[in-house]
Amino acid sequence: MNPQIVIFGANGFLGRYFARHYQGQGREVVCVARHREGWSGDGMFLEWDGRTMGPWALALEGAERVINLAGRSVNCRYDARNRRQIMESRVDSTRVIGKAIAACKVPPKLWMNSSTATFYRHAEDRPQDEWEGEPGEGFSVDVARAWEEAFFAAAVPGATRKVALRTGMVLAYEDGTVFEVLRHLTRRGLGGRMGKGDQRVSWIHMEDFIAAIEFIAAEPWRDGVYNLTAPEHPTNRELMQTFREQQGAPFGLPATRWMLEIGAQVMKTETELVTKSRWADPRRLREEGFRWRWPKLETALADLEARHGLEGFFYQPDHRSAGVRVWTPGKKAAAGSR
Template structure:
């Protein structure tokens, strides 16, 4: 039997890509989620409720790796109900996974738990690394702190290594992702700066997100907290300029704060997702020798343009060129196009 990978929240954005990656690697993958909706079909599927022990806990026995990505999407309005669900979905799932690992006769070798780069304070003046970074304030920061507290407080056997992944915005090209939304706005002439445009943006290409997880898992001494981000941290102004250049957009109308507030209400989301400055420095990855395949934003955007959807992402021709882009609003590039 191949070493077993157990993915929680496997029907979400990151979970589907990891499940497909491990399946293509020939690994035995167990996907755990509240429902099959969104599941990629890779590996074995087990259902859970995210808060109580169940048959799914048996999959953790002797597992090589447990990766918890469970948590309600933050792309919503932060009303009382959504705030409660966002918090509970992260903390409760982490608690119950800890209980399941504690009860294992042969505990997993590694437990990776999602966290977020949103934990750090609003920073336009200096990067925030794992050692000296300062937490900010507000609801999102409170969620991140409660999430990590539940993770590190879980009393699991010493044989189980723990790693918290403070992940920045992960870019892949499919509907509803950061990449697709900003691409969509840019192609309609709305790809200008947002507010002052000075807020920093931490991001990472999906290829490097997956590679970072493999890099951390490879050495038994790597534990604690890791910032999962690219080494380049553009301002929002620079980010939108890169999108305009990639899409061949001749202009991009800027959006003031009041315009963003209206747009956020219409889209049923929060302006914090684009206005907060996130400058998460992946210091540990850099110091330990991780090599990014896509360290630069412009080349990352060019690569993702031709890799639409899960199938397109993992279908990589030997040679691929971004080519010359002509600004044609509303046109979607097909998977694998050149």
């Protein structure tokens, strides 16, 4: 018997990588999303509306792990309509998953639910950890609090362990993601500081993100809230300098607040995504013995440069085939592969 891994929001950025990872391990993967667009093709696909019960709920019966990544992208203008959709897509999906788990005869062993490192207030002198960190203010924080409240308030059986994942920026060389956008700007001479440049950046390499999920899942006593970030927290100025060094860019024009506002309107996004300070300390991971493979930004960027897209990320050379590259799911790419 191979209990299934159920991934909600499986057609999104993180969901695709998780589905490919677990498929590569030979696990039974069930991918749940509103539509097939963006789905990696791994596992079995089930459709839902993110609000109401449906046939998808049967997949939770006896599941080993449920990972909820569902939620409308925050890469948009924060008008009233988008704010409502961002909030409802996270809260409604979390609530209905909780109801489905409560109705299971054999409930899942583990329910992991996305949250965000944006939860914390900005402190000039220290990062915010899971034990002593304080919530901040603003729309993004309101979303995070409502999201987690819906998660922890869900009345599921005691056999189902709950973990909320306060995640920083996950870096992988995927088109349209933070890594690709900053790389693109840097190569065009626009890789200078953004705004004041002193805002902190909480980030994590995709490989460490997946490894941290496995680490948390491995012990039944690990529950509650975890910060999923790298142990290093560069400022935006330091982040962009590292990108310039990685891309061999001799200079990078800085972007003032008003320039960012104009650019955000053109790109239909919000300046908050780059100007807000996110300084989350992964204290629990560190104290419980997790070891990052990519703790330093410069080595993380260098590694990702050679792993473009989902296929590139999971490529592994087959030394038995006289140097011909083949795809081996679930394993790290060799340096230089594309």
